Amino acid sequence: MEIFGQLAGGFATALQPINMLMLFVAIVLGLVIGVLPGLGGTSGVAILLPISLFIKNGALPGSNEVTAIIFLAGIYWGALFGGVITSILFNIPGEPWAVVLLFDGFPLAKKLRRPGLALASSFVSSFVGALVATVLFTFFALPVAERALQFGPAELFAVFVLSFATLIGLGAEAPMKSVAMLALGLLLAAVGFDTITGEQRLNFGLVPLLSGIGFVPVTIGLFGIGEILASAEEQGIGYVEQISARLGLRDVREAFVELGKRIRLVLSNSIIGFFFGVLPGHGATAASFLGYGLARQYSKNKENFGKGEISGIMGPQSAADAAGVASLVPMITLGIPGSPTSAVMMAGLFIWGLTPGPVLFIQHQDFVWGLIASIYLGHLMTFILCLLAVPLLAMIMRVPYAIITPFIIVISIIGSYSLNNSMLDVFITVVFGLIGYWLRKLKYPLAPLVVALVLGDSTERELRKALIAGHGSPLYFFNSPLSTILMLGALVLVLIPLVRTIRARRRGAVARPAGVAH
Amino acid sequence: MRPYQVATAAAIALIAAVAMFDSLAAFNPSAGTAPGDVGARWYPFWAAAIMGIAALVVAFRVLTTPQAVEGVFAGRASIFSVLKLAIPMFAYATLIGGIRWRDGDINYTVIPPLGFYIATGLYMGGFAWWLGRYKIWWVAMILVAFPLVIFAAFELGFRVSLPKSFLYEQGALPF
Numbered sequence: 001m002e003i004f005g006q007l008a009g010g011f012a013t014a015l016q017p018i019n020m021l022m023l024f025v026a027i028v029l030g031l032v033i034g035v036l037p038g039l040g041g042t043s044g045v046a047i048l049l050p051i052s053l054f055i056k057n058g059a060l061p062g063s064n065e066v067t068a069i070i071f072l073a074g075i076y077w078g079a080l081f082g083g084v085i086t087s088i089l090f091n092i093p094g095e096p097w098a099v100v101l102l103f104d105g106f107p108l109a110k111k112l113r114r115p116g117l118a119l120a121s122s123f124v125s126s127f128v129g130a131l132v133a134t135v136l137f138t139f140f141a142l143p144v145a146e147r148a149l150q151f152g153p154a155e156l157f158a159v160f161v162l163s164f165a166t167l168i169g170l171g172a173e174a175p176m177k178s179v180a181m182l183a184l185g186l187l188l189a190a191v192g193f194d195t196i197t198g199e200q201r202l203n204f205g206l207v208p209l210l211s212g213i214g215f216v217p218v219t220i221g222l223f224g225i226g227e228i229l230a231s232a233e234e235q236g237i238g239y240v241e242q243i244s245a246r247l248g249l250r251d252v253r254e255a256f257v258e259l260g261k262r263i264r265l266v267l268s269n270s271i272i273g274f275f276f277g278v279l280p281g282h283g284a285t286a287a288s289f290l291g292y293g294l295a296r297q298y299s300k301n302k303e304n305f306g307k308g309e310i311s312g313i314m315g316p317q318s319a320a321d322a323a324g325v326a327s328l329v330p331m332i333t334l335g336i337p338g339s340p341t342s343a344v345m346m347a348g349l350f351i352w353g354l355t356p357g358p359v360l361f362i363q364h365q366d367f368v369w370g371l372i373a374s375i376y377l378g379h380l381m382t383f384i385l386c387l388l389a390v391p392l393l394a395m396i397m398r399v400p401y402a403i404i405t406p407f408i409i410v411i412s413i414i415g416s417y418s419l420n421n422s423m424l425d426v427f428i429t430v431v432f433g434l435i436g437y438w439l440r441k442l443k444y445p446l447a448p449l450v451v452a453l454v455l456g457d458s459t460e461r462e463l464r465k466a467l468i469a470g471h472g473s474p475l476y477f478f479n480s481p482l483s484t485i486l487m488l489g490a491l492v493l494v495l496i497p498l499v500r501t502i503r504a505r506r507r508g509a510v511a512r513p514a515g516v517a518h
Numbered sequence: 519m520r521p522y523q524v525a526t527a528a529a530i531a532l533i534a535a536v537a538m539f540d541s542l543a544a545f546n547p548s549a550g551t552a553p554g555d556v557g558a559r560w561y562p563f564w565a566a567a568i569m570g571i572a573a574l575v576v577a578f579r580v581l582t583t584p585q586a587v588e589g590v591f592a593g594r595a596s597i598f599s600v601l602k603l604a605i606p607m608f609a610y611a612t613l614i615g616g617i618r619w620r621d622g623d624i625n626y627t628v629i630p631p632l633g634f635y636i637a638t639g640l641y642m643g644g645f646a647w648w649l650g651r652y653k654i655w656w657v658a659m660i661l662v663a664f665p666l667v668i669f670a671a672f673e674l675g676f677r678v679s680l681p682k683s684f685l686y687e688q689g690a691l692p693f
Binding site: 050051054059174176177179180183184186187190194196197199201202204225228229232233234400401402403405406407409410413414417418421423426427430433434437438439441442444460463464467468469470471472473 | 522523526527530533534537540541552553554555556557558559561562565566568569572573575576579590591592596599600602603604606607608610611614615634638641642645646649650651652660664668672676677678679680681
């Protein structure tokens with residue numbers, strides 16, 4: 001019952017006019033970001049992060065930190081929905097989690113000439129997935145946070161290690177590349193003053209580096225500029241299919257009927273997507289592929305997949321949106337980002353002077369419950385906006401490349417400069433843009449880098465606090481059953497790729513692919 | 519693909535080596551401030567060590583396993599489309615702050631700081647003219663309209679102060 005009372009308080013906060021206005025603005029921005037192929041949800045949130053600081057500081061009448069987090073989260077909700085529009089109508093994924101919709105969303109729209117039904121099916125299942133995940137969030141978050149309040153430095157360090165191990169063990173890319181990126185993130189986080197002793201390190205005598213390498217300019221560079229460069233390369237290669245963007249009431253009604261036929265799939269994928277999204281570093285993209293795989297696996301019409309099967313839209317969409325919502329759970333309850341986007345939001349909380357984690361639940365209940373309530377409202381608003389504004393959103397694709405691309409770079413530069421009024425940050429953004437583009441090309445995962453960069457300081461602090469408490473003995477990490485279990489879990493996760501490789505070799509499955517050279 | 523992968527892994531290993539060298543004080547016994555503390559350099563040293571080892575393993579695996587024949591880029595056109603974006607972006611970032619340095623008491627200015635708004639106008643207008651092949655009046659409109667809209671939204675609306683030009687310092691422009 002306590003939860004219902006707090007949720008009611010959260011709704012009272014979220015429903016304040018300024019919060020609703022900023023939620024609306026953020027969702028519209030998120031939808032636009034989602035539709036634009038060169039700009040992802042993570043980069044969109046990162047670019048607009050400095051604006052959230054001004055919102056938090058009361059730049060708008062009545063705005064505060066709740067308005068700021070609602071604004072950032074709203075961008076993400078908009079992007080989660082918006083990315084599918086271009087996948088279905090243009091065969092171009094607006095977001096990584098919308099790639100899977102190319103398999104059945106685009107065929108349903110083009111070959112079967114039902115673009116409205118494809119879009120409506122996607123929006124309806126996204127909405128259900130997000131709703132299920134938000135309900136789970138509501139009931140899971142408080143108990144997890146209350147348990148986490150009892151964590152000491154050893155348990156907290158073990159949680160960080162487990163989240164890093166998840167990125168390595170369950171990542172899609174080569175595990176050693178994940179390790180290298182993770183360590184690079186930890187290293188970048190260590191630049192500047194040591195927070196415990198005040199000693200200078202890794203600044204090589206350069207005064208501007210004493211304050212460290214900012215998370216925001218690096219993220220804007222890696223994701224914002226990096227994605228733009230990658231899409232610039234694809235512009236010359238791509239061929240844009242275009243389908244009518246009309247979406248009628250008949251399509252919506254039909255989508256609800258189709259949802260009714262697949263309600264078990266959508267609900268189960270939503271729940272699976274939620275628990276998958278809670279794992280650090282994965283978020284919506286991996287969940288969407290998992291959701292597609294599950295939908296196909298348990299379908300009676302397997303042969304229809306790839307030809308416009310509605311389960312191939314509803315399955316991944318419900319899982320992706322549930323995972324998107326779930327990625328906020330570890331951020332809010334434990335101070336661990338569940339996805340690169342939630343890592344950016346977490347950096348926002350640090351910038352506003354808030355510490356994400358269990359203490360936030362106790363000290364800033366209005367903030368946490370306001371956010372949770374805004375997730376319900378935000379998804380409802382996004383759903384309605386999507387149904388009403390698809391033709392307008394599709395028109396964004398007609399904005400010429402020569403305008404939209406430099407404009408995104410301009411906004412990225414504003415984002416990186418305005419946080420610290422620093423031209424160094426602008427150059428960090430530009431340089432990391434090139435680095436991000438290059439690493440992406442060579443299939444180095446960027447999520448471990450970003451997560452490690454945002455968690456680097458906390459990880460070091462808890463490690464050293466634990467070592468001081470244990471008089472330098474590493475055995476201190478195995479003093480409590482929880483930290484022991486977490487550490488062993490991390491070890492198992494790290495060993496997963498190794499076991500996978502050994503098993504594959506034993507089966508002789510490492511066949512030389514076509515078109516390879518020694 | 520292989521040479522690019524190896525070169526990238528080598529660059530990461532080199533960064534790791536530099537960071538490890540900078541953090542050698544990790545092995546100073548008086549590094550910590552409290553009994554049990556490992557000191558400020560221990561954590562970056564081992565982070566760099568892990569990064570270096572991982573990069574070397576990546577390089578080793580790339581050298582010893584079959585790799586895709588095709589290169590990193592789809593063709594010369596794709597390299598140019600990236601360069602067309604990257605080079606103006608660097609120029610734009612440079613123009614905002616200008617190019618100047620100080621040697622003793624003398625200030626040298628190669629390009630005066632154009633500030634965010636003038637640089638943005640030139641960048642957006644230049645892009646529209648060069649890549650968009652727009653007519654000159656459209657270019658002129660983009661050149662003027664974008665900085666003004668951004669000024670209204672950020673400087674006046676959100677009260678975000680962005681870098682101003684040398685003309686602002688002389689009182690000739692509001693930005």
